[in-house]
Amino acid sequence: MEPRRRVRSFVRRAGRVTSAQARALAELWPRFGVETPEGQLDLQALFGRDAPRICEVGFGDGQALAELALRQPESDFIGIEVHEPGIGHLLLNIERHGLQNVRIIRHDATDVLESWLPTGSLDRVHVFFPDPWPKKRHHKRRLIQPDFIGSLARAIRPGGILHMATDWEPYAEQMRDVADASAQFDNLSGAGCYSGDRADRPETKFERRGLRLGHEVRDLLYRRRAG
Template identity: 50%
Template sequence: MSELRNPTTGQAPQSPIRAKSEPRFPGGPVADPAGSHHERRIRSFQPRRSRVTAGQGDALERLWPVWGMDIDGHRVLGLDEMFGGLPVVLEIGFGMGEATAQMAAEDPGTGVLAVDVHTPGQGNLLGLAERNGLSNIRVANGDAIILLREMLAPRSLDGLRVYFPDPWPKKRHHKRRLIQPEFLTLAAQRLKPGAVVHCATDWEPYAEQMLEVLSAHPDFENTRDDGGYAPRPGFRPLTRFEGQGLDKGHKVRDLLFRRR
């Protein structure tokens, strides 16, 4: 069959060009939803641009209006309504979402508010939630600091998970690491008494910093009597990323601290 052409110009039709302000996926997550580039604050993450598969894109377009939300900083979330009264754990940085989906499947009585800026991972987690019938997952796009500071009520969270955050290994970049005293103070305001902060990393210097700042913070206490690292709990799956680190000889450290 011959190619259709414009009868006036005789040229083949051109693919529409998407403006920078238009979302990549209609009805899906938007870039920088809170306009956080106007905020003078060092951020602990960098948006990663990588290929979105057809399946991930389909999930973003169909499921984002149902289970997704942009972190715009314009409202306080009603977690009871969002999760039907379930206790809610905030997970910051879920990668491709495999571990998040597995934990949600094994603990359907807990809601998971999973935050990331990685579009392929957002689509992948939404697809996993649909395929596995997981109604206890919501996916948030944007800056977790804005979410904690402006969109969550005091004492609204039953736990916080930060698994394998960017270690920012260069000394001049250490200020970008997420686990800092200021972050813990903000998180403590949103956590219920007794809620657990669970961090994991395969970067030993960052593990040492995590242990130091968590141990020194007045709002948290180590669940370990010896004041050290915890063995990986059975509820945290071994992730693909973690397996790669172990293959390289990295030591994986878990830290579990309780909100006083």
């Protein structure tokens, strides 16, 4: 029997890769891109050091990730994205700022969080403005579901942080309800509440779009429980 295909949280958009992005993809991917591992990733070998590790899921154009990587040279950043122009855009920023502490995974984040990353290997995960999939028949495509929260709990070390944000109120409620229901996370703002604090999150492209549309932005901060 064929294995059941997972419902994807993205559709592969063609998207135009500019010539600068195409050059960055050709020249810089071998240095900063991560290929599918045989088993799990060896993060120590990937970065050549042991440092706090921050992972951003669905980084879009990578502007927020690059900004944080520039501000925090003492930390290592793993970006996961499937959209080629966004990856090219981040590679250009890596080059422009001479960033050494960023690696990029071009693959479905559900697989990466479920099995590529070693257990407890991340200090922090960012999921900023994941696709809201507003239509009811598409809700199953939303990334933040109980199974994905379980994968995040596996990959984040005890005491580590999960930071999510969205401008789509019904999705904010889903994120809060699913993460609050997990026995592996504590809501830093108290069960049922959103964070009044965006922590160190830079403004993102998708956030600006939401603000232009008059949407309210919600930040959600959780700590991975011990054990």
